[in-house]
Amino acid sequence: MSMHAVIAAAVALAVVADEAKGPDAPIGETELPPDAVMFDGYGGNVTVVRAGGRIVMTDVFFPEAAPALMNRIQVRFGATPDLLVNTHAHADHIRGDAVAGDYGITTAAHVFTRQRVSERRWSKRREEWIEARPEAEWPTVTFETRATLHEGGGVELIHMPHAHTGGDTVVHFVDANVVAAGDIFWNGVWPIIDVDAGGSIDGVLAALDDIAALAGPEGAVVPGHGPASTANGVLSYRNALTTMRELAAAAIAAGEARDDFIARDPFTELQPDWKAWFVTSADVAEMVYDSLAAPVEEEAVEEEPVGEETP
Amino acid sequence: MTVAARIGLLTTAALAACATGAPRVAQAQEEAPAVRVEDLGADLYMLAGRGGNIGVSVGEDGVFMIDDQFAPMTPAIADAVAGFAGGSSDVRFIVTTHYHGDHTGGNEAWSARDAAIVAHDNVLVRQMDPPPSTHDGAEQEPHPPAAWPIMTFSDDVTLHMNGETARVIHVEHAHTDGDAIVWFEEANVLHMGDAFFNGLFPYIDTNSGGSVDGYVAAQDYALGLVDDDTKIIPGHGPLASKADLQTMRDVLVDVRDRIAEQLDAGLTLEEAIAADPLKDYDEPYGRVFIDTDTMVRIVYDDLAAKRAPSD
Numbered sequence: 001m002s003m004h005a006v007i008a009a010a011v012a013l014a015v016v017a018d019e020a021k022g023p024d025a026p027i028g029e030t031e032l033p034p035d036a037v038m039f040d041g042y043g044g045n046v047t048v049v050r051a052g053g054r055i056v057m058t059d060v061f062f063p064e065a066a067p068a069l070m071n072r073i074q075v076r077f078g079a080t081p082d083l084l085v086n087t088h089a090h091a092d093h094i095r096g097d098a099v100a101g102d103y104g105i106t107t108a109a110h111v112f113t114r115q116r117v118s119e120r121r122w123s124k125r126r127e128e129w130i131e132a133r134p135e136a137e138w139p140t141v142t143f144e145t146r147a148t149l150h151e152g153g154g155v156e157l158i159h160m161p162h163a164h165t166g167g168d169t170v171v172h173f174v175d176a177n178v179v180a181a182g183d184i185f186w187n188g189v190w191p192i193i194d195v196d197a198g199g200s201i202d203g204v205l206a207a208l209d210d211i212a213a214l215a216g217p218e219g220a221v222v223p224g225h226g227p228a229s230t231a232n233g234v235l236s237y238r239n240a241l242t243t244m245r246e247l248a249a250a251a252i253a254a255g256e257a258r259d260d261f262i263a264r265d266p267f268t269e270l271q272p273d274w275k276a277w278f279v280t281s282a283d284v285a286e287m288v289y290d291s292l293a294a295p296v297e298e299e300a301v302e303e304e305p306v307g308e309e310t311p
Numbered sequence: 312m313t314v315a316a317r318i319g320l321l322t323t324a325a326l327a328a329c330a331t332g333a334p335r336v337a338q339a340q341e342e343a344p345a346v347r348v349e350d351l352g353a354d355l356y357m358l359a360g361r362g363g364n365i366g367v368s369v370g371e372d373g374v375f376m377i378d379d380q381f382a383p384m385t386p387a388i389a390d391a392v393a394g395f396a397g398g399s400s401d402v403r404f405i406v407t408t409h410y411h412g413d414h415t416g417g418n419e420a421w422s423a424r425d426a427a428i429v430a431h432d433n434v435l436v437r438q439m440d441p442p443p444s445t446h447d448g449a450e451q452e453p454h455p456p457a458a459w460p461i462m463t464f465s466d467d468v469t470l471h472m473n474g475e476t477a478r479v480i481h482v483e484h485a486h487t488d489g490d491a492i493v494w495f496e497e498a499n500v501l502h503m504g505d506a507f508f509n510g511l512f513p514y515i516d517t518n519s520g521g522s523v524d525g526y527v528a529a530q531d532y533a534l535g536l537v538d539d540d541t542k543i544i545p546g547h548g549p550l551a552s553k554a555d556l557q558t559m560r561d562v563l564v565d566v567r568d569r570i571a572e573q574l575d576a577g578l579t580l581e582e583a584i585a586a587d588p589l590k591d592y593d594e595p596y597g598r599v600f601i602d603t604d605t606m607v608r609i610v611y612d613d614l615a616a617k618r619a620p621s622d
Contacts (some may be wrong), residue, residue, distance in 0.1 A: 106427070111469065140372070140472065146465040150435065 011046065024063045027072050030228050033218045037076055038178040038228045038295030041065050043092040047180040047222045048073050048081065049173040052151030055081040057105075058180040058222075061098030069096070070103055081105050083149065085183025086139055088165045088306065089116035089226065098136035101134055108147070110159050111140035116197060125196060152176075158214075160184060160207035164191075164224070166198020170211055177219040181211050185234055187226030189275050192240075193287045198262050201245050201291040208238040213306040225277065240271055241288075262286045343383045346391040350552055351542050353498035354473055358391055360384045362413035363546045366493065366502040369396040370473025373403035375542075377493050377502045379417030388417065402426040404470060406479050407460060408504025408546065409435040409487045410519070418458040426479070429468065430460040431481050433520065434488030440516040444608060446601070482506055482529035486513070486546070490529065494536055501537055502544040506530065509548030509555050512592070512601040513563060515609050523567050523613045530560040547600070558610025562592060570610045574618065583611050 021042050028040040043061030046069060055077050061069050074080060086094045086109040094117060097107050117133040141147075149155040153175035160168045162184040171180040183192065185209045193199045212231040215221050218233040221229045244267050251261045267288075268281040279287075346360040358365035361381030365388065369375075370555040374396050379388065389400035407415055407430035415438070418428055438459055439453035462468075472476040478494045486505040505514065506529040515521045534556060537543060543551040566589060573583040591605040598602040 035564070114471070138471065140470065142342045142471065143464055144467045147468060148463050150459065150461055150463065 022090055023062070024267065025065070027065070029072065029076070030174065030223075032178050033226060034176070036173060036178045036220070038222045039069060040227075042181065043096065044087070044090070045222050045226075045228075046176060047171070047173075048077065049155070049176045049178060050077060051149065051153075051155050051173055051175060052058075054083065054149070054151045054168065055079055056083045056085065056149065056151075056155050056171075056173070057081040058085045058182070059093040059224075060084055060088055060100050060234045061075070062092055063096045063099050066096035066099035070099065078084065082109060084276065085109065085169060085171050086113055087115040087171070087180065088168050090165070090183065090194070092105040093182065093224070094139075095133070095137055098134065101136055106141060107139040108141040108157065110167040111142040111144055112165070113169070114139050114142045114167075115166070116167060121274050150187070158210075160203065160210065162200040162203035164204060166193045168199075168207065170207065170214070172214045177215070178222065179211055179215045180222045181224065181234070182269060183224030184219065185223040185229070185237060186210060186235070187223040187229050187233060188273065189226045189277050190271075190279050190281055190284050192279055193284075194293060195287055195291045195294070199291070200242070201241065201248075201288050205238060205241060205245065208234050212238070213214055222300060226275075227236060242294050243286065244288050245292070248285065248292050252289065252292055258289055261289050324420065329504050331549055343381075343387050346384070348391050348395065350357040351498070351500050351548060351550075353451045353475070353495070353500070355475075355495060355498050355500050356395055357542075357544050358388060360387060363408070363411070363505065363550075364502075364544050366544050367392060367498070368473050368475055368477065368495070370475075372472040374399075374401060375404045375470055376421075377404050377405070377406045377475065378404055378408055378414040378504065379421055380572070380575070381413060381416035382418075382420060385417045385420045392588050404429055404472070406430065406470070406477075406493055407488060408492070408502070408506075409490050410434045410441070410454070411487070411505065411516075412454075414504065415454065418460075419455060422457055423622075425462075427462060428460040429479065431468075431491050432463045432465055433461055433487070435463050437487065437489055437519055443515045445518040446520075446605065450616060451503075451568045452609060480532075482525070482532060484520055484522040484525030485515075485529035486521050486526065487516050490531060491520075491563055493531070499538070499540055499546070500542045501531060501533060503529075503546060503556075505546035506533070507543065507545040507548075507551070507556060507559065507609070508541075508600075509545035509551040509559060511548060511595045511599040512603075512606045513559070514601050515613065517609060517613050523563070523610050524617075527560065527563055527567065528557060530563070534541070534560065562596065566592070566606065566610055567614070570607060573616055574611070574614055579617075580611050580615075583607055 011151050023042050025042050030038040039046040041061055042065035044059050046059050048057045060066050083106045084100045086108045118138045120132050121130050123130050145159055147157040156172040158170045160170050168182055184204055212234040215231040220232050247266050262282050262285050265282040267285050344361050346358050349357040354369050358366045360380055361384055363378050366377035393400040405421055405426050405428045438454035443450050466481050467481045476496045479491045482490050482492055490506050515526050537553045541552055541553055543556055545551050569588045584604050584607050593603050
């Protein structure tokens with residue numbers, strides 16, 4: 001099974017790893033005082049923050065789990081969120097938008113993220129057309145570089161170019177001192193870098209530095225997957241990925257073939273504790289090698305993204 | 312009907328207040344005029360009353376309005392919206408094209424009615440601390456926080472509502488430093504805010520970061536978006552076509568060239584005004600709001616400042 005097939009199976013269905021949560025998983029709740037909560041369950045982590053007079057959430061699980069999530073949010077916060085920000089276009093972070101829409105929540109994302117779900121596109125790798133997702137899953141408001149919600153001390157939506165995908169948004173809740181990192185940060189889990197959707201290892205590393213700086217010494221950082229963390233957690237993850245990047249760069253410089261590099265699984269001993277919820281250490285070797293061997297081009301907003309489907 | 316007669320619908324009082332950021336008290340004491348509605352097709356409307364022209368999109372995703380004139384106009388605007396939006400005057404989003412009071416006077420009332428106001432970052436900056444009027448030097452009061460946008464953006468943002476792709480595009484240093492134009496791609500309608508005065512000299516608010524060159528660049532950019540069938544809503548003046556925009560752009564370029572020649576010849580500002588270089592444009596462009604002397608002064612000062620050594 002190719003790495004991309006693994007991504008498709010793992011992220012779309014969340015059935016691969018024994019610890020990845022399924023549709024019936026209980027929803028976990030981590031308080032990030034004073035008034036922010038990380039919810040974990042069937043899909044990427046969800047951050048909910050009361051900022052001034054409004055409630056803002058990032059990501060929304062799979063649609064099967066989204067109604068239960070909405071109930072939990074209403075119980076904890078006493079209201080339905082006003083705004084949902086999708087951190088990127090993968091199914092476990094965005095497909096619940098259809099449910100959020102039923103609750104009257106306005107959805108927002110980076111312009112590439114909306115393009116990724118709203119446009120039919122040609123997949124070079126599969127050599128087939130990928131159909132657009134249903135319109136109910138398309139974010140309503142899109143931005144390009146940065147947008148700010150002026151509630152409380154501010155909620156910053158910041159585009160991180162070519163990181164986990166080409167359309168990543170990091171959300172900084174200034175008053176709550178919480179940063180929702182999306183899948184730029186995987187805490188204790190072998191990560192996906194979706195090179196075919198515009199992601200890159202170098203973009204991830206740059207974004208991790210930015211995330212750590214936003215959080216500062218006191219801030220909380222919510223990863224896309226795994227438990228809540230801090231700037232220190234982000235920086236040690238950044239260091240781990242930097243080592244992997246150097247190994248892949250050295251292999252490419254030495255002329256080592258892609259398949260040989262993947263076959264010797266060069267990263268597995270580096271992080272023996274990381275969980276293979278969605279992908280393995282060998283899959284990560286493939287992604288990092290591909291990212292360095294074929295760097296992403298800067299793509300204009302108007303250009304239709306072309307590439308492998310990522311669910 | 313001549314251009315001048317049509318522009319006569321804009322009262323001198325309303326345009327004088329154009330020059331200031333905050334709505335003037337005198338405005339509140341005048342009886343609000345009727346709102347004229349023009350159906351632009353595709354569920355888009357232009358509203359004219361007192362203050363900058365308004366654009367409205369209606370449909371299944373809610374009402375989205377561009378600018379909201381002076382505060383006393385709010386009830387009449389709400390009635391007009393209800394007239395073509397199925398009886399409801401609920402507005403979901405308002406895009407503010409720039410901070411001047413004749414475009415933001417209704418913000419406070421509409422915010423209280425749960426409309427989310429969206430604008431460029433510098434709209435908020437100018438509302439919080441407006442500079443003296445470029446038009447008449449009058450000091451300006453900060454706008455009340457309830458009139459501030461709830462969301463601001465750094466470059467572009469797009470609202471995907473009612474089957475339209477409404478691109479809110481920042482044009483730099485044009486009428487002010489926080490201008491946005493709104494491009495309804497599918498409907499072929501463009502709202503230009505005060506980056507376009509149709510049939511009268513433009514007000515280039517250099518104290519608020521506007522510039523002659525930026526104003527021309529914004530109009531050139533807009534000319535590249537539109538075609539001969541595009542309906543263009545100007546900030547002031549009647550609904551326009553591409554030809555109208557081209558005319559006003561050419562007038563401004565000619566104005567700039569004439570005054571640049573005066574600078575080349577070493578004329579002082581007083582000498583430049585006394586030479587009356589724009590007298591053939593006075594009828595009709597100088598008879599409504601910005602007169603020829605003011606136009607010469609604003610353009611002369613802007614060009615002279617750009618020629619000054621930077622140290």
